Amino acid sequence: MKQQGKKILIVDDEPSIRDMIAVALEMAGFQCIEAATAKDAYALVVDEKPQMILLDWMLPGTSGIELARRLKRDELCNDVPIIMLTAKSEEDNKILGLEAGADDYITKPFSPRELVARLKAVLRRTTPQGIEEPIQVDGLTLDPIRHRVSANDEQLDIGPTEFRLLQFFMTHQERAYSRTQLLDQVWGGNVYVEERTVDVHIRRLRKTLGVNFDYLIQTVRGTGYRFSQKPK
Amino acid sequence: MKQQGKKILIVDDEPSIRDMIAVALEMAGFQCIEAATAKDAYALVVDEKPQMILLDWMLPGTSGIELARRLKRDELCNDVPIIMLTAKSEEDNKILGLEAGADDYITKPFSPRELVARLKAVLRRTTPQGIEEPIQVDGLTLDPIRHRVSANDEQLDIGPTEFRLLQFFMTHQERAYSRTQLLDQVWGGNVYVEERTVDVHIRRLRKTLGVNFDYLIQTVRGTGYRFSQKPK
DNA sequence: ATTGTCATGTCACACAATTGTCATATATTA
DNA sequence: TAATATATGACAATTGTGTGACATGACAAT
Structure with missing residues (x-):
């Protein structure tokens, strides 16, 4: 499987959701790391350099959107694509999320298949810009x-x-x-x-x-x- | 390197550990101040305004994590980065520590080199250099x-x-x-x-x-x- | 297990550029 | 012209980089 080198960071405060996503992604051949809070996530981004971030909108403490903004501002990680996870009821906010620098968003609940598909789509879109082209x-x-x-x-x-x-x-x-x-x-x-x-x-x-x-x-x-x- | 001038507050109830850390940091060009209890630490934070705090998880009286929370709530010092020191057995708690506002954590025992490296990394993260135009x-x-x-x-x-x-x-x-x-x-x-x-x-x-x-x-x-x- | 091959990080020393200081020359002011 | 301030060239000490060698650990083949 050719996606197997990709490391995905999952940020969500619900351990069960994290695990669910992780299982789905790992079956699709991705490597997963997880974080429960924005702080934790930030540390992991710096340490582990994931190729992609799945970011829950609602987080205790620093909110997901704030984290996204911070990451996009940071020289070190502004080229890591971000997919926002939002609940159905928050859908209106998707504009905000995209403004903050997210590359895509998915509304919960979502099927693993949908998630993987969008994720691959974003990776296809964002990687050629430098990682893939000679x-x-x-x-x-x-x-x-x-x-x-x-x-x-x-x-x-x-x-x-x-x-x-x-x-x-x-x-x-x-x-x-x-x-x-x-x-x-x-x-x-x-x-x-x-x-x-x-x-x-x-x-x-x-x-x-x-x-x-x-x-x-x-x-x-x-x-x-x-x-x-x-x-x- | 111009790390000199940076003042680091070391909070640990074990004098020997404090000194060990202090020696390591001073060799790396940092200035150190020490505290044994949360109370002392708080006073020193206010008085001396350190650029960074190394905080032991376990403290007699007010625990390290409580202190971290208090500092992060305080307008005056919520931007001072904190690194938590935790024993190996407490590693599960690292999430809690990060939630409480710590910017990083290190599990004891650690090498002086690792400590200094993480410390510099956190300082780098928290003091972003301004963008300089030609x-x-x-x-x-x-x-x-x-x-x-x-x-x-x-x-x-x-x-x-x-x-x-x-x-x-x-x-x-x-x-x-x-x-x-x-x-x-x-x-x-x-x-x-x-x-x-x-x-x-x-x-x-x-x-x-x-x-x-x-x-x-x-x-x-x-x-x-x-x-x-x-x-x- | 054993051996062999890499890749990596560290060290010690070689080498080169930069730096601070001095002595002397030149310029400016009164 | 004397007195003072700045410019300049030379030089040695210091500092920063280049380079080869070595120890270690991961891994594969044996």
């Missing part, structure tokens, strides 16, 4: 689906971390990132590694890119690194 | 995001300190600053550097700006320097 710069191509990198049509042998690092850089060009930011974005928020480790992976990446393309990975002294086509 | 004057552009300076579309090679200096000037134009003020603003308040050093960096900055743009950095004799578009 990215090309100069003569360097990164193909996210095939998980391959080539320089002038020649395959490069690249490790997983270097791949993610390069992918991040190629989707965030022309911008300086600190080592900490790179750790957050590429490694994820829940790993604790030395900042200097970034240097090592930068070096490995440069090495595999070779002399023709390592100019793309630029050192910004005192700050971090930058991916840029323009020479330093 | 600044342009005449034909000179400084882009904080890309960390680049260009004169008429030509990249300039500029050192870190000169970059900060120029950034400060461009965001504070048409005003004379004394060397001391520049040291405070650009170098940071707590560094001991000769005043004359400013002159040297001014010269370096002028040099990299070149003859077309060095007129922007003007000497104000007897006072200091000024960034101004108007010719002297």
Whole structure:
């Protein structure tokens, strides 16, 4: 099943509903993580980097809509699609939900089949924007689906971390990132590694890119690194 | 890293644990204050206004979670992030902790590294950096995001300190600053550097700006320097 | 189990850029 | 012209990065 890598975060205060959804999604080949509150959810988004969020409208404490707004404002996660779950009676509010940054909404009660269908639809809509399409710069191509990198049509042998690092850089060009930011974005928020480790992976990446393309990975002294086509 | 200045309040009834944590944090450049009870902690929060609170779940008297709730309800300190410290066996309660307003939690025992990492992560989350727009004057552009300076579309090679200096000037134009003020603003308040050093960096900055743009950095004799578009 | 291969994170050292300071030159003011 | 303030070049100490090597742990094949 090709959806199996996708991690879905389910946010709802009702454990029974969460589980129901989780079971349905897992049968469809998704991976699920759950949260009961907005705070909890936020922590999980940062730590686990889910590919999609199912968000209940009504939550104790910070409401779902507020959380959605916050996530969409946050540089770190504004590209994670959100589906709002609303009760029938709240349907009027759907406009608000979409305004807050939700990519779709489903009114409760819903069938598992409907949920999965909409979820896939949203994923289809939102992923091609960068996760699926090959990215090309100069003569360097990164193909996210095939998980391959080539320089002038020649395959490069690249490790997983270097791949993610390069992918991040190629989707965030022309911008300086600190080592900490790179750790957050590429490694994820829940790993604790030395900042200097970034240097090592930068070096490995440069090495595999070779002399023709390592100019793309630029050192910004005192700050971090930058991916840029323009020479330093 | 400029984590210094951040004040962390450690609340735990075990002095040995408090000290252990304090040592770890101080090595990471944080400033620590300690409290053994919820009561003391509350007083310190009010008096010292820490930027962050490490709060043990189990406390004699008012429990940690109760304190968290109280703080989060309080207008004065509901924006101070809280990290809960819980024993492994209490892990189930983490949801409760997050509900009470904690921003993260760590289960004991934890490594100093993990603690520091999570702490920094929470601080990063709660102090979002403002979006910085490129600044342009005449034909000179400084882009904080890309960390680049260009004169008429030509990249300039500029050192870190000169970059900060120029950034400060461009965001504070048409005003004379004394060397001391520049040291405070650009170098940071707590560094001991000769005043004359400013002159040297001014010269370096002028040099990299070149003859077309060095007129922007003007000497104000007897006072200091000024960034101004108007010719002297 | 055992071995072998990766991928990863960390360290120590090599190397390079930046920084602060000084001595000296030049400019400005009274 | 003397007195004061700023500009400039040189240099050594400091700081930040690059790089190779190593230990560890995951995993697959044996």
